[in-house]
Amino acid sequence: MHKGNVYLIPTVLHEDALQTIAPYIVEAIQQCAVFYVENDKTARRFFKKVWPQMVIDDYEWLVIHKAETQCIDAFERHLKAGKNVGIVSEAGCPGVADPGQVLVAVAQQLQAVVKPLVGPNSILLALMASGMNGQRFQFHGYLPIDSVERKKSIQSIEEYSIRQQCTQIFIETPYRNNQLLKDLLQVCKSSTQLCVAVDITATSESIVTKSIAVWKQSQPDIHKRLAIFLLAG
Numbered sequence: 001m002h003k004g005n006v007y008l009i010p011t012v013l014h015e016d017a018l019q020t021i022a023p024y025i026v027e028a029i030q031q032c033a034v035f036y037v038e039n040d041k042t043a044r045r046f047f048k049k050v051w052p053q054m055v056i057d058d059y060e061w062l063v064i065h066k067a068e069t070q071c072i073d074a075f076e077r078h079l080k081a082g083k084n085v086g087i088v089s090e091a092g093c094p095g096v097a098d099p100g101q102v103l104v105a106v107a108q109q110l111q112a113v114v115k116p117l118v119g120p121n122s123i124l125l126a127l128m129a130s131g132m133n134g135q136r137f138q139f140h141g142y143l144p145i146d147s148v149e150r151k152k153s154i155q156s157i158e159e160y161s162i163r164q165q166c167t168q169i170f171i172e173t174p175y176r177n178n179q180l181l182k183d184l185l186q187v188c189k190s191s192t193q194l195c196v197a198v199d200i201t202a203t204s205e206s207i208v209t210k211s212i213a214v215w216k217q218s219q220p221d222i223h224k225r226l227a228i229f230l231l232a233g
Contacts (some may be wrong), residue, residue: 003112005081007032010093010119013226014202019138020120028117029134032086034060034078035103036071038099043088065090068102075103079112093121097141097171115190122228123169126197129207132232138168145176146152147183154187154231162233163193169230177222180229185219188212188231195230199224 007028012020029047037043040061047054060078062071064087078085087094087103093116094100107114127134140157142151157168172180182196190213197207198220209230 002082003110004033004079004081005031005113005115006079006087006104006107006190007084007086008094008104008114009088010117010121011043011088011091013120013122013200016203017120017201020201021050021197022118023118024062025119028115029054029086031084032059033083034062035086035088036062036064036075036089036100036103038090038094039063041066042090046088064099064103068099072106072119073105075106076110078121079107079110083084090178091122091222093119096121097123120201121170122197122200122226125200126195126207126228126230127169128165129197130168130195132193132195132203132209132230133165134167136165137169138166140170142172142216143170147179149197150180151187154184158188158192158231158233161231165232167230169228171228175186175224177225177227179220181215181219181222184229184231185216189233191233193232194226196220196222198232199227200226200228205227 009028040063044056055063087100089098089100092098095104102125104114123139143153161168193209194211194215195209196210199205
């Protein structure tokens with residue numbers, strides 16, 4: 001039997017940003033029989049918004065948040081049975097700073113067709129709007145939680161950015177945004193460029209690049225807002 005296809009289905013970064021989802025995403029959802037999702041409730045809610053006629057109980061749902069490797073056997077069985085599988089993360093694109101890559105690696109080993117679908121991704125959108133080097137960049141995910149280690153990490157990536165002319169990108173848990181920003185302003189050189197991108201694709205979106213010296217004049221309050229940070233020494 002022909003193996004099933006794997007559809008990497010992007011979702012919204014904000015609930016009020018359905019305009020960022022192209023019509024062909026709905027067509028891909030309709031091709032799937034099984035969904036591997038980071039959060040089943042939000043995934044189902046998202047699907048019903050873009051495809052109101054969807055009958056949720058007609059599909060199989062497996063949650064991969066913190067349990068992706070435990071789903072490998074079921075994933076293989078579904079593909080070998082010829083079932084098309086959709087992978088959906090909580091926000092943005094699966095496999096990019098979100099779950100999904102483990103299952104995609106399995107699909108590649110099985111030589112199944114993997115179809116990545118275009119959708120909103122905060123890393124790329126922030127980089128596009130930052131004015132920073134888009135030819136050479138690194139994404140670090142989360143910096144250390146400990147303040148001392150975090151400051152060491154900031155200093156290290158700033159030095160690397162200066163040497164390599166490489167944009168450095170990182171994120172933080174929303175309730176620690178202000179502390180991270182404070183550490184950046186304390187550690188980085190005055191001439192270093194910092195982009196703070198908040199609520200990307202939402203009506204409250206703000207993507208601003210300034211030098212550390214200028215940011216120090218007025219530090220924004222981004223507590224509990226979805227943010228991504230870009231730094232260029």
